[in-house]
Amino acid sequence: MKQAVLIYNPSSGKELASDYKDRVVEVVSSMGYEVQVNETTGPKDATRFAEQACKDTIDFVIGMGGDGTINEIVNGLAEQNHRPLFSFVPLGTVNDFARALGIPLNAEEAIEALKVGKEQHADIGKIGDSYFMNIVAIGEIASKVADTSVESKTRLGPLAYLLEGTKAILQDNEVQMKITHDEGEWSGGLTLVLTALTNSVGGFEKLAPDAEIDDGFLHLFIVHESGIPGFLRVGSKLLQGRIAEDDGVEYIKTKKVHIETSEELFCNVDGDEGTCTPVEIQVLPKHLRVLVPEKLENN
Numbered sequence: 001m002k003q004a005v006l007i008y009n010p011s012s013g014k015e016l017a018s019d020y021k022d023r024v025v026e027v028v029s030s031m032g033y034e035v036q037v038n039e040t041t042g043p044k045d046a047t048r049f050a051e052q053a054c055k056d057t058i059d060f061v062i063g064m065g066g067d068g069t070i071n072e073i074v075n076g077l078a079e080q081n082h083r084p085l086f087s088f089v090p091l092g093t094v095n096d097f098a099r100a101l102g103i104p105l106n107a108e109e110a111i112e113a114l115k116v117g118k119e120q121h122a123d124i125g126k127i128g129d130s131y132f133m134n135i136v137a138i139g140e141i142a143s144k145v146a147d148t149s150v151e152s153k154t155r156l157g158p159l160a161y162l163l164e165g166t167k168a169i170l171q172d173n174e175v176q177m178k179i180t181h182d183e184g185e186w187s188g189g190l191t192l193v194l195t196a197l198t199n200s201v202g203g204f205e206k207l208a209p210d211a212e213i214d215d216g217f218l219h220l221f222i223v224h225e226s227g228i229p230g231f232l233r234v235g236s237k238l239l240q241g242r243i244a245e246d247d248g249v250e251y252i253k254t255k256k257v258h259i260e261t262s263e264e265l266f267c268n269v270d271g272d273e274g275t276c277t278p279v280e281i282q283v284l285p286k287h288l289r290v291l292v293p294e295k296l297e298n299n
């Protein structure tokens with residue numbers, strides 16, 4: 001019999017994971033799997049469970065939790081030779097990877113969608129020694145968003161990100177950066193660098209409208225605009241899905257990027273605090289096999 005492992009975080013979202021666990025087991029069992037359930041208790045548990053699932057040559061890993069849990073699972077899968085088919089039920093406040101993959105944001109619908117899923121390849125990114133599925137953001141704003149606490153995210157939802165981001169803009173701190181990518185180099189005073197794998201960032205799905213989940217590229221946005229007026233203009237272009245056209249933004253498709261900064265900055269990796277600069281970021285094309293709702297197949 002095929003083997004599956006469910007890894008879920010009981011504290012995710014509005015703490016609804018436990019309510020959905022039994023239904024996931026029921027649905028995945030109906031797909032012909034024997035299902036083992038692993039509940040996380042704290043940081044990196046999901047990574048350890050995912051690594052173990054690979055070592056046990058499990059066929060299918062299902063995650064349930066917010067982007068933090070899904071990121072931890074991807075980190076557990078990424079380094080292993082045997083990488084099981086992967087899917088997940090999103091329970092976070094933002095759920096960027098689910099948006100990018102077309103997985104329903106409603107947990108009950110996402111669970112039912114497993115039954116009619118199709119396999120698709122997905123790129124992932126590597127930053128230093130860890131992996132991401134969605135975005136690395138570097139700059140004062142990015143550091144602030146990573147400061148948003150789990151409690152505050154649960155209470156305020158996406159508003160928490162907006163509040164923290166706005167506070168950071170008001171501080172108006174421009175850092176010197178040197179950015180080396182496949183097409184050359186950029187140096188100067190910068191407020192924000194975004195390195196995206198998908199089109200969905202911070203719950204907003206128009207950052208990189210051209211980005212496909214398996215296109216083999218990092219979509220690099222260098223925002224060299226500082227101050228509130230410039231940011232508002234960049235923000236309004238972003239809302240229209242046209243940020244790449246703004247004079248205050250460079251947009252480059254690259255497979256690798258190296259970023260050095262005049263002062264050490266934390267990188268915000270998939271919404272959480274990651275490593276510090278300097279950093280090297282690269283794409284690992286089609287590194288994961290994911291189960292997604294059928295309509296993505298023809299994209």
Ligand SMILES: Nc1ncnc2c1ncn2[C@@H]1O[C@H](COP(=O)(O)OP(=O)(O)OP(=O)(O)O)[C@@H](O)[C@H]1O
Pocket residue numbers: 009010011012013040041042043044045065066067068069070072091092093094095150153271272
């Ligand atoms: N049982 C638990 N109780 C409390 N915290 C846990 C538990 N298990 C894991 N965690 C922590 O929860 C974190 C991830 O939370 P979650 O999956 O909700 O992501 P998130 O990034 O907060 O999601 P989002 O930002 O989309 O709401 C993990 O990094 C881990 O440290």
